[in-house]
Amino acid sequence: MALDIGGDAASPFSRAFDRRVYTAAAVLAGSFLVFVGFAMFIHWPSNREAGYMPQQPIDFSHEMHAGQLQVPCLYCHSNAEVGAAATVPSVSTCMNCHLEVQTKLPDGELKPGIKTLLAHWEDKEPIAWVKVHDLADFVYFDHSRHLASDVTCQDCHGPVEKMVHMKRIDGMKMGFCIECHKQPAMRTDRNGYDYASTTAPIHCSTCHR
Ligand code: HEC
Ligand code: HEC
Ligand code: HEC
Ligand code: HEC
Ligand code: HEC
Incomplete structure (x- = not known):
């Protein structure tokens, strides 16, 4: 049953x-x-995207320094020409000028950014600038290799001399590098003719070593 x-x-x-x-x-x-x-959603790396513009400890303006005052990029980022990293300048580079330039507001107070800068100088305390660009560690990149060819800072970082606040103009994913690497660079020969010279390498081990 x-x-x-x-x-x-x-x-x-x-x-x-x-x-x-x-x-x-x-x-x-x-x-x-x-x-x-x-x-x-909460872990999405928005800090790797175009437009990323973190708040910095001092309101440092590239528009004022590199634009209006026309201080060359390499005055502050001199390592870009000789090394892999461009590096941000130390407080003492700022003080080359700001030992003298200490502009006050109409009420007699120092400008807030200058005040913070001087406090760091007196305390011998480096400024904790927030990184704007940060490639994944599995990518090899070298500034000096690029500056030795005709590539300019603006080709990759955009019109920095117009930026009041530093920001990323590109997510800098793989396509950003490859797009330029596979493009024949135009050069001019001795007779004034433009020609396409060798392209930058695109085999994987160029950037993934
Ligand atoms: C007077 C010094 C000075 C000059 C001149 C200057 N910079 Fe900077 N730069 C800084 C400082 C300080 C920072 C860090 C603070 C910030 O990001 O705003 C910085 C940050 C940057 C960054 C972002 C770094 C990161 O965290 O990824 C880039 C890119 C950059 N500069 C490019 C340039 C270019 C291109 C020029 C020339 C057009 C230039 N800079 C001129 C001082 C300078
Ligand atoms: C080549 C000289 C020079 C260097 C190097 C330099 N500055 Fe300046 N900076 C100036 C001048 C000139 C002004 C404009 C003075 C003014 O009107 O306030 C200025 C203005 C400023 C201001 C005030 C902006 C405002 O109007 O509120 C800050 C903040 C500042 N600089 C920070 C820095 C920092 C941080 C560094 C180093 C990373 C630096 N400067 C390097 C020359 C320089
Ligand atoms: C071919 C593209 C390219 C060019 C040209 C270039 N950069 Fe960069 N830059 C990058 C990339 C990519 C990073 C991020 C590097 C990393 O995270 O390892 C970066 C990072 C930086 C940083 C942050 C500190 C560092 O090196 O990690 C500064 C400052 C900077 N660049 C300034 C400059 C200046 C100034 C110039 C011109 C003299 C310049 N760059 C030219 C692509 C470029
Ligand atoms: C605007 C154009 C441009 C962009 C964008 C660019 N590169 Fe390049 N890159 C070049 C040129 C041109 C060379 C060749 C330099 C030479 O060989 O003289 C080069 C060379 C290199 C080299 C050295 C290759 C060798 O021979 O060993 C590496 C590594 C490299 N790039 C990595 C990168 C990475 C990573 C990125 C993206 C974050 C990038 N590049 C973005 C133009 C560019
Ligand atoms: C010119 C430089 C360059 C070359 C050449 C290159 N890569 Fe990349 N690769 C990058 C960069 C930059 C990233 C993004 C890193 C980041 O997200 O910060 C990347 C990311 C990656 C990733 C992670 C997934 C992704 O898309 O973000 C893989 C997988 C990868 N590459 C494989 C390859 C292979 C396979 C080749 C050869 C066919 C190659 N790469 C050639 C620069 C390069």
Whole structure:
């Protein structure tokens, strides 16, 4: 004699019970997807995207220094010509000028940025500038190699001399590098004719070593 538990032949459980199991599984899967979506949303690296413009400890303006005052980029980022990293200048580079230039507001107070700069100088405390550009560690990049060819700072960083606040103009993903690397650079020969010279390397080990 078969035991009747109210289900059909395929399942030992009742249909109502099966439905509850399916519903529970669907709810679980649904909330898992919502959780993953939320995690991706909050961890999305917006600091790697075009337009990223973090608040800096001092309101340093490239528009004023590199634009209006026309201080050359390499005066402050001299390492770009000789090394992989361009590096940001030390406080003492700022003080080459700001030992003298200490502009006051109409009320006699120092400008807030200058005040913070002088405090760092007196305390011998480096300024904790927030990184704007940051490639993944598995990518090899070298500033000096690029500056030795005809590439300019603006080709990669945009019109920095017009930026009041430093910001990224590009996410700098792989496509950003490859697009330029595979483009034949135009050069001019001794007779004044433009010609396409060799392109920069695009084999993977150029940038992934
Ligand atoms: C008077 C010094 C000075 C001059 C001149 C100057 N910079 Fe800077 N630069 C800084 C300082 C300080 C920072 C860090 C603060 C900031 O990001 O605004 C910086 C940051 C940067 C960054 C972002 C660094 C990062 O964190 O990724 C880039 C790119 C840059 N400069 C490019 C240039 C270019 C291009 C020029 C010339 C057009 C130039 N700079 C001229 C001082 C200078
Ligand atoms: C080549 C000289 C020179 C160098 C180097 C230099 N500055 Fe200046 N800076 C100036 C001059 C000139 C002004 C304009 C003075 C003014 O009107 O306030 C100025 C203005 C400023 C201001 C005031 C902006 C405002 O109007 O609120 C700040 C803040 C400042 N600089 C920070 C820095 C920092 C930080 C560094 C180093 C990374 C630096 N400067 C390097 C010459 C220089
Ligand atoms: C071919 C593209 C390219 C050119 C040209 C270029 N940069 Fe950069 N720059 C980058 C990339 C990519 C990074 C991020 C490097 C990293 O995170 O390792 C960067 C980072 C920086 C930084 C942050 C500090 C560092 O080196 O990590 C500064 C400052 C900077 N560049 C300034 C300059 C200046 C000034 C020039 C011109 C003299 C210049 N760059 C030319 C692509 C370029
Ligand atoms: C605006 C054009 C341009 C952009 C953008 C650019 N490069 Fe280049 N790159 C060049 C040129 C031109 C050379 C060739 C320099 C030479 O060989 O004289 C080069 C050379 C190199 C080299 C040296 C290759 C060798 O022979 O060993 C590396 C590494 C490199 N680039 C990495 C990168 C990375 C990583 C990026 C992106 C973050 C990038 N480049 C973006 C133009 C560019
Ligand atoms: C000119 C420089 C350059 C060359 C050449 C290059 N890459 Fe990349 N690669 C990059 C940069 C820059 C990134 C992005 C790093 C970041 O997100 O900060 C990247 C990212 C990647 C990633 C991670 C996923 C992604 O898209 O962000 C993989 C995988 C990769 N590269 C594989 C390759 C392979 C395979 C080749 C050869 C066919 C190659 N790369 C050639 C510069 C380069």
